[in-house]
Amino acid sequence: xxxxxxxxxxxxxxxxxxxxxxxxxxxxxxxxxxxxxxxxxxxxxxxxxxxxxxxxxxxxxxxxxxxxxxxxxxxxxxxxxxxxxxxxxxxxxxxxxxxxxxxxxxxxxxxxxxxxxxxxxxxxxxxxxxxxxxxxxxxxxxxxxxxxxxxxxxxxxxxxxxxxxxxxxxxxxxxxxxxxxxxxxxxxxxxxxxxxxxxxxxxxxxxxxxxxxxxxxxxxxxxxxxxxxxxxxxxxxxxxxxxxxxxxxxxxxxxxxxxxxxxxxxxxxxxxxxxxxxxxxxxxxxxxxxxxxxxxxxxxxxxxxxxxxxxxxxxxxxxxxxxxxx
Numbered sequence: 001x002x003x004x005x006x007x008x009x010x011x012x013x014x015x016x017x018x019x020x021x022x023x024x025x026x027x028x029x030x031x032x033x034x035x036x037x038x039x040x041x042x043x044x045x046x047x048x049x050x051x052x053x054x055x056x057x058x059x060x061x062x063x064x065x066x067x068x069x070x071x072x073x074x075x076x077x078x079x080x081x082x083x084x085x086x087x088x089x090x091x092x093x094x095x096x097x098x099x100x101x102x103x104x105x106x107x108x109x110x111x112x113x114x115x116x117x118x119x120x121x122x123x124x125x126x127x128x129x130x131x132x133x134x135x136x137x138x139x140x141x142x143x144x145x146x147x148x149x150x151x152x153x154x155x156x157x158x159x160x161x162x163x164x165x166x167x168x169x170x171x172x173x174x175x176x177x178x179x180x181x182x183x184x185x186x187x188x189x190x191x192x193x194x195x196x197x198x199x200x201x202x203x204x205x206x207x208x209x210x211x212x213x214x215x216x217x218x219x220x221x222x223x224x225x226x227x228x229x230x231x232x233x234x235x236x237x238x239x240x241x242x243x244x245x246x247x248x249x250x251x252x253x254x255x256x257x258x259x260x261x262x263x264x265x266x267x268x269x270x271x272x273x274x275x276x277x278x279x280x281x282x283x284x285x286x287x288x289x290x291x292x293x294x295x296x297x298x299x300x301x302x303x304x305x306x307x308x309x310x311x312x313x314x315x316x317x318x319x320x321x322x323x324x325x326x
Contacts, residue, residue: 002187007179009153010042010118013160014080016189018050021078024164027056027068028082028118040179042118043082066092066117070099073115073169080164083119086173087133092117100169101144112167116160122176122213123263123311129299134264139171140240140273146170146194147240151215153183155238158192166194175212195242199251203233206257206321209248209274211237214261214312221317230325240270248274249282256287259320263311266294288324293317 004012018024032047032055039045047055058065062083069079083089089096096117103113121134140147146168150156156174163170200215201222210218215236222232233251237244252258258278260271271292278290293312301307 001184003182004153004185005040005179006150006153006156006174006181006183007040007042009157009185010160010174010179011044011046012185013157013164014042014046015049017080017161017164018046018054020189021165023076024078024080025054025056025072026080026082027058028065029058029060029084031055031082032057042174042179062088062091063095066095066100069115069117070095070113073100073113074103078114078116078164080116080118083117085127085131086119086121086135087130089117089119089135089139089171096145096169096171097142101142103144104168105144113169114165114167115169116163116166116172117169118160118172118174120174120176122178123295123300123307124177126302126304126307128302132300134262134295136173136240136262137264137268137270137273140270144169145241147173148194148238149173149175149211149240150238151175151178151212151236153181154185155192155198155236157185158190159194159238161189162191162194165191170194173212177213192238195239195244197244197247198236198238199233199247200236201232201234203231203255205231205255205325206259207233207235207248207251207255208259208261208317208321209235209237210261211240212263214263217312217314218261218317220314221321224314224318225321230321232321245277245281248278252278252282253285256285257321257324258282258286259291259293259317259324261293261312261317263295265297266292267297269294291320291324293320
């Protein structure tokens with residue numbers, strides 16, 4: 001094990017993959033120069049290591065970046081492209097949704113489409129709503145796309161390695177606030193399988209499911225609840241598509257209560273899918289209604305106090321759990 005920041009762990013995965021396979025290249029806005037000129041950022045130094053043939057700075061055009069990835073994958077390469085901010089993936093959605101996601105289906109399963117899209121997200125940077133809008137539920141809604149969302153440096157590396165070598169298009173969501181978080185990371189090509197959730201904390205009274213930094217919100221709430229005699233089980237999904245249904249359902253059948261936590265809007269957020277799944281497949285095990293803790297139905301504010309209020313905190317998770325413990 002090596003201790004490293006998440007941003008460095010992402011770079012470790014990119015480096016290992018590019019050393020293994022000459023077909024892999026990375027492209028995006030500033031991946032080689034300019035804003036990524038920090039040792040803790042994922043693509044720092046890769047232009048010097050692999051050269052301009054495999055590290056491509058692109059024009060400011062997400063549609064062109066996605067088109068480059070789709071065309072390259074179609075020709076047998078393994079592109080890893082970067083979308084700088086999550087809301088800008090809407091500009092790339094035609095290529096990703098209408099082409100990349102559908103080729104396997106259109107070919108009757110005979111063609112694969114290996115491309116990886118790394119996209120940055122996160123609340124708390126006063127970046128404004130046009131640069132900050134969690135859209136993971138949009139991506140998860142598209143048949144043919146896989147979606148992963150790491151919360152630890154080890155998972156950031158392991159999930160990205162799995163994504164790069166997966167035969168299908170994978171959206172890899174990276175939360176910027178976690179780039180500076182340190183943790184133990186396995187050395188070498190150690191991959192985290194797509195579709196395998198992580199039990200973060202066992203418990204007996206309620207199941208709390210989260211992903212990304214919301215995992216730490218859930219853990220903070222679980223610690224507060226533990227002091228009051230409520231034992232919460234916390235699950236980190238890691239992968240939204242494919243979804244580890246078994247891990248969630250087995251936990252709910254054990255605890256009888258279910259709370260979802262994420263930073264995206266509550267209405268039609270990924271928590272709604274989880275709630276519906278539990279209602280359909282574990283209803284008889286529920287002792288109380290399902291609760292969703294998420295952001296309000298509004299764009300992400302720029303003003304720091306409003307932005308802090310917008311992001312769900314441990315107090316809101318705590319209140320949701322207590323509301324179904326009566």
